[in-house]
Amino acid sequence: MQQTALHQRHLQAGARMVDFAGWNMPIHYGSQLNEHKQVRSDAGLFDVSHMVIVDIHGPGAKSWLQQLLANDVARLTTPGKALYSCMLNPEGGVIDDLIVYYRTDTCYRMVVNAATRQQDLDWMQQQVAGFDLTLTERTDLSMLAVQGPNARARVLSILPPDQAATAASLQPFFGAGIGDWFIASTGYTGEDGFEIMLPHAEAQKAWDALLAAGVAPIGLGARDTLRLEAGMNLYGHDMDQTTSPLVSGLAWTIAFEPEARDFIGRSALEAEKAAGVKQRLVGLVLEGKGVLRSHMRVVCSHGEGETTSGTFSPTLGKAIALARIPVASGDGCEVDIRGKLVPARIVRPCFVRHGKAVVAL
Amino acid sequence: MSMIPKDLKYTASHEWVRDNDDGTVTIGITDHAQELLGDLVHLELPEVDSEYGLEDAIAVAESVKAASDIYAPVSGTVVEVNEGVLDAPELVNSDAYGEGWLFTIRLDDEDELQELMDASAYRAMLEEESGEDGAEDDDDFDAEDEDEDGYDDDDHDEDDDGDNGNRKGRK
Numbered sequence: 001m002q003q004t005a006l007h008q009r010h011l012q013a014g015a016r017m018v019d020f021a022g023w024n025m026p027i028h029y030g031s032q033l034n035e036h037k038q039v040r041s042d043a044g045l046f047d048v049s050h051m052v053i054v055d056i057h058g059p060g061a062k063s064w065l066q067q068l069l070a071n072d073v074a075r076l077t078t079p080g081k082a083l084y085s086c087m088l089n090p091e092g093g094v095i096d097d098l099i100v101y102y103r104t105d106t107c108y109r110m111v112v113n114a115a116t117r118q119q120d121l122d123w124m125q126q127q128v129a130g131f132d133l134t135l136t137e138r139t140d141l142s143m144l145a146v147q148g149p150n151a152r153a154r155v156l157s158i159l160p161p162d163q164a165a166t167a168a169s170l171q172p173f174f175g176a177g178i179g180d181w182f183i184a185s186t187g188y189t190g191e192d193g194f195e196i197m198l199p200h201a202e203a204q205k206a207w208d209a210l211l212a213a214g215v216a217p218i219g220l221g222a223r224d225t226l227r228l229e230a231g232m233n234l235y236g237h238d239m240d241q242t243t244s245p246l247v248s249g250l251a252w253t254i255a256f257e258p259e260a261r262d263f264i265g266r267s268a269l270e271a272e273k274a275a276g277v278k279q280r281l282v283g284l285v286l287e288g289k290g291v292l293r294s295h296m297r298v299v300c301s302h303g304e305g306e307t308t309s310g311t312f313s314p315t316l317g318k319a320i321a322l323a324r325i326p327v328a329s330g331d332g333c334e335v336d337i338r339g340k341l342v343p344a345r346i347v348r349p350c351f352v353r354h355g356k357a358v359v360a361l
Numbered sequence: 362m363s364m365i366p367k368d369l370k371y372t373a374s375h376e377w378v379r380d381n382d383d384g385t386v387t388i389g390i391t392d393h394a395q396e397l398l399g400d401l402v403h404l405e406l407p408e409v410d411s412e413y414g415l416e417d418a419i420a421v422a423e424s425v426k427a428a429s430d431i432y433a434p435v436s437g438t439v440v441e442v443n444e445g446v447l448d449a450p451e452l453v454n455s456d457a458y459g460e461g462w463l464f465t466i467r468l469d470d471e472d473e474l475q476e477l478m479d480a481s482a483y484r485a486m487l488e489e490e491s492g493e494d495g496a497e498d499d500d501d502f503d504a505e506d507e508d509e510d511g512y513d514d515d516d517h518d519e520d521d522d523g524d525n526g527n528r529k530g531r532k
Contacts, residue, residue: 032425033400033451221399225425291403291423312402312425319403338421338428 004049005200021115023050028219035222043148044218050114058133072255076102080174088265093241142203151193158209190230231350238308249281283349286319288342297336300329363393371483389462398424401450406442437466
């Protein structure tokens with residue numbers, strides 16, 4: 001099992017470690033609930049070094065990405081700008097979701113999921129033929145996420161003045177190379193903050209400095225409840241190779257214009273649209289008692305669906321879920337919780353933003 | 362190692378049993394169990410006056426992480442449930458053997474108590490389960506139920522949305 005450069009730091013912080021996609025990772029440091037609240041109210045520090053960073057260099061980089069990704073990197077015209085996209089198979093299923101950062105027309109950086117690393121790299125390699133570019137997996141880099149209303153100030157406080165100025169000037173969803181570091185105003189929690197890629201040798205020092213600045217370590221457990229409250233999809237749960245972005249709440253990430261751009265999966269998505277999209281991904285708020293989990297049966301007015309992710313929302317104090325249900329469903333449904341049908345409300349899949357509930361309670 | 366009070370009896374599925382010496386026993390989940398489950402957020406407790414057989418699923422403990430069945434350590438009739446933990450499930454985390462008790466059962470057969478483990482046997486079982494690297498992999502408890510988000514699977518992590526402004530209310 002692989003360990004990140006921060007393994008000793010996790011043990012020192014009292015982490016409970018688990019196997020996560022072949023990595024020994026912290027699930028929590030004592031209380032997942034407290035960690036969740038720490039990120040919503042102050043600032044938390046995540047070791048996400050298991051994630052996979054791939055640099056794409058070469059004159060063919062842009063046209064290759066325009067074929068590989070369902071979103072269009074031609075939308076990226078300002079250096080540092082990030083784009084969220086799905087990478088599809090020819091059937092329109094999602095191979096992975098990812099972030100791509102634009103640096104120049106011949107240089108992009110992609111961050112993909114750890115659990116899908118091998119299939120992603122294999123797929124990308126297969127698509128390289130005919131394009132003048134090189135793919136470099138950056139196994140030399142660690143990755144930290146600092147998230148929460150006070151995350152920005154805490155990160156800026158540990159940077160040298162010139163670097164702090166660069167980081168402070170980042171617009172939302174931008175990244176910038178600062179020496180050996182790459183700092184981005186991205187995240188997976190619905191809070192303000194940064195994601196920082198840096199050499200392994202500097203990871204412990206940065207970790208220590210951030211803790212000294214008052215940021216608390218947060219495990220993968222809270223990372224999951226935070227992203228679910230924020231209504232962000234989790235690959236392998238809310239979408240996978242068998243589901244298209246159209247039924248996964250990700251239609252907004254598909255760039256059908258310009259029509260001439262023939263990205264992988266395009267024809268399948270067009271056929272799916274022409275035939276009529278049958279399902280949609282929605283949010284659920286449980287009205288009754290209990291906790292929602294993935295793979296629970298959802299009974300709607302026009303048929304049945306299934307939860308894809310579910311949890312107890314610490315911010316709302318209620319169970320929430322993402323669910324894939326028939327398109328023609330009303331405002332309410334029932335969820336089968338161990339044989340009992342419990343009423344739930346169907347909502348836009350975004351429950352919490354910047355520490356506040358964004359669904360009526 | 363977790364707290365294991367000497368005056369209680371234990372099951373292999375991590376329930377504790379306190380003999381009240383009046384034909385009833387009080388039942389909860391062990392400190393080890395609450396540690397494995399993580400923060401509890403919801404409990405389903407049995408109805409008073411309902412009857413359960415030995416090892417019947419009698420209650421459900423839901424943590425942020427998973428739902429786990431709780432099994433009747435003895436057969437009998439439920440005489441009292443702890444309403445306090447319904448409102449404050451975190452009591453099970455903070456005081457598993459005290460304020461975090463779950464329910465009281467009137468025994469059908471007092472001899473069943475003899476079948477339960479004492480503290481030293483339970484401790485030995487935990488030590489055997491945890492093996493050499495005790496810090497990890499003692500997850501049999503939370504594997505009982507529908508732990509689809511158990512973090513040893515293919516979870517992901519990725520980032521925010523793409524085009525800011527393009528997405529419903531995201532930053």
